[in-house]
Amino acid sequence: MTDLAYILSDSRVMLRRNLKHQLRYPSMTLMLIGMPIVFLLLFVYVFGGQLGAGLGPHDGRAAYLDYVVPGLLLITVASAVQGTSIMVAMDMTGGIIDRFRTMAIARASVLNGHVIGSLLQTLGAMAIVVGVALGIGYHVAAAPLQWLGAIGILALFAFALIWLAVALGLAAKSVETASNTPMILILLPILGSGFVPTGTMPAGLRQFAEYQPFTPVADTVRGLLSGSPIGSHAFVAIGWSVGIAVVSYFWAISLYNRRRAAEPK
């Protein structure tokens, strides 16, 4: 086999291990998927009537549902990558990682398994959230190509945040730290255009909201799914995603390799 074939084969083995972990540890998977759904019901049925009143004269709650779903998809991503961090940290604090390091396997395969496994989990979670949203009356005006675009943008952004979560999981000294640090990611869609238009925010917060990475992603997805123009948001969203992915990837790899020199125990 060539080097590439080894990497693919070893990564596939690690992916299968990761997916089995998700099945054997269903409470975490359920918690990570449950949170965005609770948020969805909370924001639509409790806050939605009042929040939607600002969006237009007709049925505020339905308008707010259409507005908030992209924000909730980002909450879904942020919630799911918290699981990635926990899984990576659990792996690194257990004995099995040392076994992998003493075997002649493709070094990248351990992290690849986590990243691809988490990406599949995140896409699955987003599908469930969209399903629930459609069930309570979410209205999508997107053509197939726009659907594809929205899925692509979300998948790319999820991929970037997953690498960030892998790095955070590697950097964490304990599983507890690994579970707490990524929580800040869950706040970011709220401090952006995920739940209310940034124009309604006070000056300092508004500037932060307009320039942070979750906002262009939310705007792009919202535009695509509602069938309205997206302007340059997509390019900004892609730029942020690629940037976060590249920086996090190199950070994660360097942390992973540096562990080799760590003191035992």
Added chain:
Amino acid sequence: MSSGTGSSGIVARDVCKAFGDHLVLDKVSLTVKEGSILALLGPNGVGKTTMVRILSTLLPADSGSMSVAGHDVTTDPDGVRGVIGVTGQFSAVDNLLTGTENLRLMTDLRHFGRDAGRRRIGELLEQFELTDAADNPLSTYSGGMRRRLDLAMTLVGEPRVIFLDEPTTGLDPRSRLTMWKIVRELASRGVTVLLTTQYLDEADQLADRIAVLDQGRIVVEGNPSELKSRIPGGHVRLHFADAGRLRSAAQLLETGTPHNDQLVLEVPADGSVDSLRALLDVLHRARIDVERLTVHTADLDDVFFAVTGSHVARDLDGGRAPQGAHQP
């Protein structure tokens, strides 16, 4: 380096490793011949695990040269990884998988085909008496079963060199004996084994050669009988009821050393039944009553306490004096 070429032994020369200011390994050299077992013996914290982690490519050494089965550890770590198996101090198993799935993970990563992998898994489950529990989750495994699975996973690729870091720490006596049997079988099949242990009897039972590590240095190395020959031989301690009898016995047995405060006469003896019978006959003919006696044969404890500092003896044994007599 060339000395390891063509053999599947382990050669290490002048290995140094420091963590910060703390020098953990100070020019450690050792050789493990192909198909033999070397026990690296020493109490906790003297660098045994660090040595294993360096030789198994987990940690870089600060200096020194090492080769494992002809592969240089520093320049060809992947070559080393291809021929070694490592079972560390803490079980390296995947707790969310079953026994079979753990082994399957190893056969897949070693690129066995589907059928060859299944065969190998079946063999190992049987060899390690795990067939019945194969499809149970690891949460139901006992400590001994986990350790056996751990070693089975290490052996999937039939490594030529195996590192066992304290393989029986925390095991009950029966599991310990099972583990010893497995290690002996491995060596009899030509596998080179480097094991670390803090149990003297384990080194005595298993090892062809023993290296005693203390404060980051090998303080003595040899086969178990060589080590035993380095220290004073065995003796019999005769305990008497009063000083008078002790004095009479001391006059009768001129080789003995009396300890008046303890009413004990220490007589050199090899511990054989014949020599004991002869000794007792002499005392019986002279009508000297012996209250009781203890036989002390030289063992690795003596070697250990003789060659390492007294601080080690204190750490290990709660302050027992070196060279203490053993109850039979």
